[in-house]
Amino acid sequence: MARTRNSLETRTKLLDAARDLIRAKGYSATTVDDICHAAGVTKGGFFHHFESKDQLGVAAAEQFSSMAEQIFGSAPYQELEDPLERLLGYIDFRIAMLGAEISQYTCLLGTMVQEAYATHPSVRAACDAGMTTHVHDLAHDIEDAKLLYAPNASWTSESVGYFIQSVIQGAFIFAKAKQSPDVAVESMMHLRRYLESLFNSQNSRSSSSSQIQKE
Amino acid sequence: MARTRNSLETRTKLLDAARDLIRAKGYSATTVDDICHAAGVTKGGFFHHFESKDQLGVAAAEQFSSMAEQIFGSAPYQELEDPLERLLGYIDFRIAMLGAEISQYTCLLGTMVQEAYATHPSVRAACDAGMTTHVHDLAHDIEDAKLLYAPNASWTSESVGYFIQSVIQGAFIFAKAKQSPDVAVESMMHLRRYLESLFNSQNSRSSSSSQIQKE
DNA sequence: AATTCAGTACCGACTAGTTGGTATGTAATT
DNA sequence: AATTACATACCAACTAGTCGGTACTGAATT
Numbered sequence: 001m002a003r004t005r006n007s008l009e010t011r012t013k014l015l016d017a018a019r020d021l022i023r024a025k026g027y028s029a030t031t032v033d034d035i036c037h038a039a040g041v042t043k044g045g046f047f048h049h050f051e052s053k054d055q056l057g058v059a060a061a062e063q064f065s066s067m068a069e070q071i072f073g074s075a076p077y078q079e080l081e082d083p084l085e086r087l088l089g090y091i092d093f094r095i096a097m098l099g100a101e102i103s104q105y106t107c108l109l110g111t112m113v114q115e116a117y118a119t120h121p122s123v124r125a126a127c128d129a130g131m132t133t134h135v136h137d138l139a140h141d142i143e144d145a146k147l148l149y150a151p152n153a154s155w156t157s158e159s160v161g162y163f164i165q166s167v168i169q170g171a172f173i174f175a176k177a178k179q180s181p182d183v184a185v186e187s188m189m190h191l192r193r194y195l196e197s198l199f200n201s202q203n204s205r206s207s208s209s210s211q212i213q214k215e
Numbered sequence: 216m217a218r219t220r221n222s223l224e225t226r227t228k229l230l231d232a233a234r235d236l237i238r239a240k241g242y243s244a245t246t247v248d249d250i251c252h253a254a255g256v257t258k259g260g261f262f263h264h265f266e267s268k269d270q271l272g273v274a275a276a277e278q279f280s281s282m283a284e285q286i287f288g289s290a291p292y293q294e295l296e297d298p299l300e301r302l303l304g305y306i307d308f309r310i311a312m313l314g315a316e317i318s319q320y321t322c323l324l325g326t327m328v329q330e331a332y333a334t335h336p337s338v339r340a341a342c343d344a345g346m347t348t349h350v351h352d353l354a355h356d357i358e359d360a361k362l363l364y365a366p367n368a369s370w371t372s373e374s375v376g377y378f379i380q381s382v383i384q385g386a387f388i389f390a391k392a393k394q395s396p397d398v399a400v401e402s403m404m405h406l407r408r409y410l411e412s413l414f415n416s417q418n419s420r421s422s423s424s425s426q427i428q429k430e
Numbered sequence: 431a432a433t434t435c436a437g438t439a440c441c442g443a444c445t446a447g448t449t450g451g452t453a454t455g456t457a458a459t460t
Numbered sequence: 461a462a463t464t465a466c467a468t469a470c471c472a473a474c475t476a477g478t479c480g481g482t483a484c485t486g487a488a489t490t
Contacts, residue, residue: 028243131392
């Protein structure tokens with residue numbers, strides 16, 4: 001029966017199945033058997049790769065984080081030279097993602113941490129770590145844009161990064177509640193407008209096409 | 216043993232226990248036995264009041280909605296005459312709430328809908344209904360403020376209402392992940408600043424989002 | 431005023447199925 | 461030969477939900 005005997009491949013199949021199932025049903029409602037069945041692996045195989053369900057949750061969070069890092073790190077907007085344009089490109093990219101199926105664009109970490117924060121400490125920590133890393137990646141561009149367009153602003157780049165993620169996470173909740181991304185799209189447009197306004201004040205010099213044409 | 220034989224009281228105790236437990240552990244991880252134990256009621260009593268766990272979820276969502284309606288409807292900021300001040304008062308009120316324990320200020324509806332949206336349709340619908348009602352309550356003040364301060368703005372009051380709720384829901388996720396409300400507070404401060412900016416400028420033009428504001 | 435009686439509120443043991451996890455076996459790889 | 465990578469069979473604890481029974485209530489009947 002066992003056609004392939006590739007440890008890494010099996011592990012990846014389990015993690016992918018876990019990612020999809022947990023995004024759809026949540027962490028608690030997703031059983032080990034569910035994951036095994038979806039991945040085409042038996043219980044024995046599962047517990048060969050992960051010593052507990054919680055440890056799978058941690059591993060799934062880590063895998064999701066590096067997947068996100070890869071997706072956003074290699075997205076087209078990263079080629080833009082202006083940090084503000086990269087930031088707005090990120091938002092536009094996330095808005096574009098809302099065109100796919102709900103289960104494709106929602107965040108595993110946000111979903112898991114909601115139910116796991118009080119009862120599964122290791123999962124909570126893994127979600128926190130992944131989200132924090134993503135915020136810090138963003139904050140780098142925000143900081144560069146700030147130095148360029150709003151050096152005297154009172155807000156911190158990090159807080160803007162967390163704000164962006166809060167809007168996105170909240171938008172996902174409404175996409176789920178309404179079974180439609182429409183409200184989420186509008187929220188992210190508000191977010192985009194706010195970001196523009198943050199970099200629009202006082203001494204701004206921009207050679208870019210979009211916003212400021214004041215002299 | 217049975218001191219009081221008050222149907223409504225027992226039902227309320229079950230709903231209160233469900234609210235607290237689900238906010239802490241999520242919907243799936245909260246068992247009927249958990250709820251019974253916390254409420255001091257037996258299984259028989261539970262299923263006398265609710266014909267299924269899902270129906271309890273729906274009832275809990277409804278109760279939570281009317282609780283919210285009552286809290287925000289009778290909050291001090293409602294006395295303010297200016298609709299914009301009422302709106303900002305709402306934000307300040309929510310920021311102040313972040314001083315309590317996590318389990319006290321998080322949203323049952325947002326928590327439940329995350330895990331239930333695909334697998335428990337009735338619960339999803341109840342959460343949607345509750346959140347939508349709350350947004351519409353908010354949107355009323357937003358609309359009034361718009362007529363007063365930004366009559367020509369291109370955004371809709373409803374979309375601003377959903378945006379506010381998205382930020383709040385997302386902030387809760389980070390409060391859980393970080394086990395601290397600090398990040399949530401900062402996000403709500405950004406939200407507050409955005410709302411101020413929406414009503415601050417001479418919005419005599421529509422659609423063009425760039426607006427220069429003075430400090 | 432006492433009795434009946436139907437209905438409501440609740441109890442707690444039970445069930446059939448599910449849960450995460452284990453013990454043991456075995457074929458493939460090193 | 462030893463280790464790895466699984467599969468199979470199994471278990472104790474737990475799961476939502478059931479069911480027969482009990483205690484209390486309040487109104488109608490006696």
